[in-house]
Amino acid sequence: MTSARQMTDEPANLLLQVTDLQTHFATRSGVVRAVDGVTFDVPAGASVGIVGESGSGKSVTSLSIMRLVEAPGRVVGGQIRFKGRDIAGMSDREFRSVRGRDIALVFQDPMSALNPVYPVGKQVVEALRAHQPLSRAAAMERAIQLFSMVGISAPERRVHEYPHKLSGGMRQRVTIAMALANEPSLLILDEPTTALDVTIQAQILDLIRDLRQRVNTSILLITHDIGVVAELCERVVVMYGGRVMEQGTVQQITDQPCHPYTQGLLTSIPTPEMKGRRLNTIGGAVPNPLRMPPGCPFQPRCPKAMDVCSTKPELNQIGDGREVACWLY
Amino acid sequence: MVDIDSKPGSEAGADVLLDVRNLKTYYPSRARVLGRKQDWVRAVDDVSFTIRRGETFGLVGESGCGKSTLGRSVVRLEKAQSGQVIFEGSDVQQLTGRKLKKIRSDLQVIFQDPQGSLDPRMKVREIIAEGLSVQGTLSRDERRERVHDLASVVGLREEHLDRYAHEFSGGQRQRIGIARALALRPKFVLADEPVSALDMSVQSQVLNLLSDLQQEFDLTYLFIAHDLSVVEYISDRVGVMYLGKLVEVANATDLYADPRMPYTQALLSAIPGSHTLRGRERIVLSGEVPSPLDPPSGCRFRTRCWRAESICSVEEPVLTEVRPDHWAACHFAAES
Numbered sequence: 001m002t003s004a005r006q007m008t009d010e011p012a013n014l015l016l017q018v019t020d021l022q023t024h025f026a027t028r029s030g031v032v033r034a035v036d037g038v039t040f041d042v043p044a045g046a047s048v049g050i051v052g053e054s055g056s057g058k059s060v061t062s063l064s065i066m067r068l069v070e071a072p073g074r075v076v077g078g079q080i081r082f083k084g085r086d087i088a089g090m091s092d093r094e095f096r097s098v099r100g101r102d103i104a105l106v107f108q109d110p111m112s113a114l115n116p117v118y119p120v121g122k123q124v125v126e127a128l129r130a131h132q133p134l135s136r137a138a139a140m141e142r143a144i145q146l147f148s149m150v151g152i153s154a155p156e157r158r159v160h161e162y163p164h165k166l167s168g169g170m171r172q173r174v175t176i177a178m179a180l181a182n183e184p185s186l187l188i189l190d191e192p193t194t195a196l197d198v199t200i201q202a203q204i205l206d207l208i209r210d211l212r213q214r215v216n217t218s219i220l221l222i223t224h225d226i227g228v229v230a231e232l233c234e235r236v237v238v239m240y241g242g243r244v245m246e247q248g249t250v251q252q253i254t255d256q257p258c259h260p261y262t263q264g265l266l267t268s269i270p271t272p273e274m275k276g277r278r279l280n281t282i283g284g285a286v287p288n289p290l291r292m293p294p295g296c297p298f299q300p301r302c303p304k305a306m307d308v309c310s311t312k313p314e315l316n317q318i319g320d321g322r323e324v325a326c327w328l329y
Numbered sequence: 330m331v332d333i334d335s336k337p338g339s340e341a342g343a344d345v346l347l348d349v350r351n352l353k354t355y356y357p358s359r360a361r362v363l364g365r366k367q368d369w370v371r372a373v374d375d376v377s378f379t380i381r382r383g384e385t386f387g388l389v390g391e392s393g394c395g396k397s398t399l400g401r402s403v404v405r406l407e408k409a410q411s412g413q414v415i416f417e418g419s420d421v422q423q424l425t426g427r428k429l430k431k432i433r434s435d436l437q438v439i440f441q442d443p444q445g446s447l448d449p450r451m452k453v454r455e456i457i458a459e460g461l462s463v464q465g466t467l468s469r470d471e472r473r474e475r476v477h478d479l480a481s482v483v484g485l486r487e488e489h490l491d492r493y494a495h496e497f498s499g500g501q502r503q504r505i506g507i508a509r510a511l512a513l514r515p516k517f518v519l520a521d522e523p524v525s526a527l528d529m530s531v532q533s534q535v536l537n538l539l540s541d542l543q544q545e546f547d548l549t550y551l552f553i554a555h556d557l558s559v560v561e562y563i564s565d566r567v568g569v570m571y572l573g574k575l576v577e578v579a580n581a582t583d584l585y586a587d588p589r590m591p592y593t594q595a596l597l598s599a600i601p602g603s604h605t606l607r608g609r610e611r612i613v614l615s616g617e618v619p620s621p622l623d624p625p626s627g628c629r630f631r632t633r634c635w636r637a638e639s640i641c642s643v644e645e646p647v648l649t650e651v652r653p654d655h656w657a658a659c660h661f662a663a664e665s
Contacts, residue, residue, distance in 0.1 A: 053528040167617050193601075197391035198557065199614045202599035206613050224529065227602025268533035270562030272585065278540070279533035279562075285498040286528055301530075 015083060015186055015218050016042040016065070022077035023057075023064045032289040034060040034073065036242035036297075039315055042186065047212065047219040049229035049250070052239035055286050058222045061239070062188050065220075066105050067095055082186070101131040104179035108191035110171035113178070114163040120174045121147070121159025127181045146177040149214075151207055169200035176207065183215060190222040205231045226266070230254065238262050241287060241297025244315055248322035258324045261298045296326070304328060337578035337648060337656040338379035338386075338566065346382040346517060346549050347403060351375050352412035352422075354395075354402045358622055370621050372398040373409070374573035377648075380517075385543065385550040387564030387581065389557055389596070393618060394570040400519045400553050404436040405429065416517070434464055434513035439506050441522035447494035447505060453480075454490040457508045464513060479508040482545070483538060500531035504538070511542065521553045536563060557600050561585050566654070569593045572621055572629040575648060579655035589657040592630045628659070636661055 023035035035057040042048045052058040063069045065080055067087065080087040082103065087095065099105075107113050115123055124143040128134055134142065140159065147155035150173040163171055172192065179187055189208070193201035209232060212219065221232055229236050230250050237247040238259065246259040257263045267280040284301045287293060293300050295310040302309065308327045315325040339345060354373040372395040380386045388396045401407040403414050405421045414421040416432065424432055437460075440446040447456055454476050461472045480490055483504040494502055503523065510518055520539065524532045536559070542548060554560050560567055560581075567584045569577040569592065577590040588594045595612040597603070603611075616633050619625055625632050631641040638660075646658045 053530060169617060198555065198599045198601075199391060199595060200617070201601065202611065202613050205601070206611075225601055227600065230602040265530055268530060270533070270536065270558050272561060275562055275582070278537050281534045281537060282530040283534075285500055285531055 013044045014041050014081075015044040015046075016220070017081040018061070018065070018078070019081070020078040021061065021064060021075070021080060023060050023069055023073060023075050025073040027072060027290075030290045033242050033292060034289065035064060036292075037078070037312070038239070038242070038244055039078075040237045040244060040247060042218055042220055044185070045216065045218055046235065047221065047233045049221040049223060049233035049236045050239055051223055051226050051229050051236055053224060053286055055241065055289055056239040057242040058239050059190055062105070062190050062220065062222050065188065066099055066103065068105075097131070100127060100184075101182040102184050103186045103188065104182070104184040105188045105190065106172070106175050106179050106192050108194050110168070110175045111163060113175045114171060116163055119160045119162055120166070121161075124159070124174070124178050124181055127178050131182045142181070143177070146181055147174070149211070150174075150177045150180075151203070152177070167200075168196055169203060172196065172204055173207065176204075176211075180211065180215060180217070184217060186220060187217045188220045188222070191224070192221070193228060194223070194225075201228075208232060226254065226269070238265075241292060242289075243297055243312075244323075244325055245298065246322065246324040246326070247315075248320070252320065252322055258318065258322065258329060259298075259326050260302050260304045260328070264301075264303070335650065336377040336379065337568070337575075337650075338381055340654065343379065344382040345379045346416070347380040347551075348413075348415040349376060349378050349380075349403060350413040350415065351377055352399070352402055352414065353410040354398050354407055355410045368622050371573045371624065372621065373402060374624075375412070376570075376573075376575045377412075378568060378575060378578055380549060380551060381566075382549055383543075383547060384565040385552050385563055387560035387567040388551060388553045388570065389555065389560050389567060390570035391555070391596075391618065393572075393621065395573040395621075396553050396570045397521055399570065400521055400551055403551060404438055404517070404519045405432075406438065430464070434460065435516045437510040437513060437515035437518050439503075439510045439518060439520045439523045441525050444494070444499070444502060444526075447502060447509075449493060449495055452491055452493060453485070453505055456494065456505060457490075457512055460509065460513045475512065476508075479511055482511070482542070483508045498531070499527050500534055503527060503535050507535075507538065507542070511546065514546070515548070517549045517551070519551045519553070522555065523552070524559060525554060525556065532559070539563070557597060569596065572618060572624050574629055574658065576630065576659070577657045578648065579657075583652075583655050587655075589651055589655070589662040590630075590659045591634050591636050593657075 019039050021035050021038040025032040025034055038061055050058045064075050069075060121143045124146060125139040128139040128142055143159055144155045147158055152158050152173050193204050223229060233250055236250050236253050238245045240261050245261045257266055264282040268282060270279060282301050295312050299305045299309040306327060313325045313327045315323045316329060317323050318329050352373055353375055355369040355371050358368040358370050376399060390396045398407060402409045409422050421432060457476045457479055458472050461467055485504055494505060524535050527535060552563055564581045567581045568575050571592050577593045585597060588597055595614045598610060598612045614633050619632055627642040627644055628646050631637040640660055646660050648656045648658045650656050651662045
């Protein structure tokens with residue numbers, strides 16, 4: 001058996017390569033292996049979604065890429081290569097010139113990314129001037145352009161507003177404008193629409209899709225909602241218990257999930273076809289991160305669990321560009 | 330001819346459990362300077378509909394549309410400005426004292442956040458029995474027995490009863506919340522976002538449980554959720570709210586297959602994945618919901634509606650039956 005990573009071709013067009021990433025949190029009650037050996041790629045120009053439930057490690061993965069994991073958390077193993085360079089090997093100073101410029105992040109809660117005491121335009125100006133030699137006036141002009149690009153009406157007026165004066169949807173547009181300010185090659189979106197109402201969510205997803213056509217940015221989308229992934233991404237990585245369960249194109253995963261976890265998850269989502277019938281369920285609950293089962297994290301809830309499942313299955317290629325971590329394959 | 334007394338769910342032969350008549354629940358906005366007019370947030374603004382015995386009535390709409398306030402007014406967690414909620418011959422909104430206490434056992438609530446709604450200092454058995462103790466109709470032994478029955482009905486084990494709520498996962502906590510709601514053998518249960526806080530893999534367990542319990546105990550549900558797919562799955566009929574108004578009510582299958590009110594059309598088309606996975610055409614609404622302090626004249630949706638004409642700003646459309654069991658408040662609802 002060969003692991004997927006060994007078979008991957010050399011990273012000619014791979015923008016981001018995450019290999020066997022391990023991010024652990026040393027808590028008083030024990031070590032939480034939030035990310036426990038995660039491997040995936042984002043090819044240049046691609047849009048990849050990571051989907052998972054709470055505790056799957058999807059957000060810690062994105063924070064690890066941005067080097068934003070806070071104590072007691074620490075990246076303890078694996079490799080993150082961005083444009084072929086190992087992120088861990090960069091000095092803080094070096095990485096600061098990457099973060100916000102070449103890799104930008106949009107969070108679920110726009111208020112956590114905006115400073116409440118400055119007008120929003122000024123914050124975009126600062127993001128621009130941190131990485132580009134622009135005068136204040138030129139940066140403000142660019143900020144107004146960015147606001148109009150993300151669909152904020154009357155941008156010359158809105159740049160002077162404070163964050164609390166804007167609605168949730170508008171604030172998220174501002175953080176997207178800020179993230180795009182320096183034309184990053186990779187935009188990481190961590191639950192960008194989870195806090196928004198469904199019609200506003202549709203506006204933001206449309207905006208992101210439209211921007212992808214216009215600016216040449218790759219996307220890594222983190223979400224719990226497979227529907228949101230289907231809106232934006234070509235490929236999807238399914239995570240559970242800190243590990244990748246499987247990955248493939250959105251079509252492959254939604255039409256023909258391979259991993260018993262993905263199968264259980266997709267059939268337990270209410271759909272019109274299921275009306276009047278009992279939903280499929282996955283027994284039990286998401287495991288306590290301090291007491292992860294040995295081997296496959298899904299094994300205690302898996303209807304197809306076997307003895308061998310107490311040993312960790314590797315992520316293996318099964319053809320058509322798909323990879324699955326399950327002893328059935 | 331439109332019968333002015335008619336409203337969704339009150340068709341001839343319908344077995345009505347709850348009859349909501351012209352309900353208005355307003356909140357005062359921040360106090361104004363003396364002499365200035367008091368502003369009111371019209372959270373629920375003249376809503377009429379009925380809920381039939383044994384059905385699940387789903388209520389959807391975006392944040393601030395008034396769906397939770399409507400639900401809370403129906404079970405009298407909120408006192409309405411005016412209007413009535415008729416349950417078994419009496420107006421829930423007018424009851425006081427012993428009569429109000431008595432009706433509370435018929436009308437129960439399951440909340441979204443099982444963590445926030447369960448007392449952290451009480452054992453699970455005390456939480457489930459709290460309503461029984463307050464009502465005081467059962468002896469200690471009977472209460473104990475009822476609690477054990479309930480625990481097994483919702484899928485909790487005996488040994489769970491002597492633990493505290495924080496020791497449980499979100500799904501288990503919601504089971505505790507459901508057992509508590511059922512303790513008094515209610516006829517009607519308001520389920521306000523009961524699965525929104527749960528992980529996807531746990532949500533279906535709770536939805537199945539709610540369906541089983543409805544069968545077993547002849548329950549009627551008012552099911553409020555922002556997740557449109559969950560509501561479609563669980564509901565017999567669905568109502569859509571926008572800015573304090575009920576704008577469309579129909580049986581679930583009809584509503585999702587052929588929505589007549591433009592807002593409902595846009596809302597349903599915005600379900601993530603619906604146009605990529607379900608092939609539905611996406612309608613992206615421009616702008617945002619206007620303030621409920623000062624809603625637009627006429628139809629409240631007209632400021633964002635692509636079909637709006639001059640009549641929409643002048644005349645407020647009323648909920649009208651556009652076909653059997655399908656009501657919409659739109660001047661153009663009859664045209665498809």
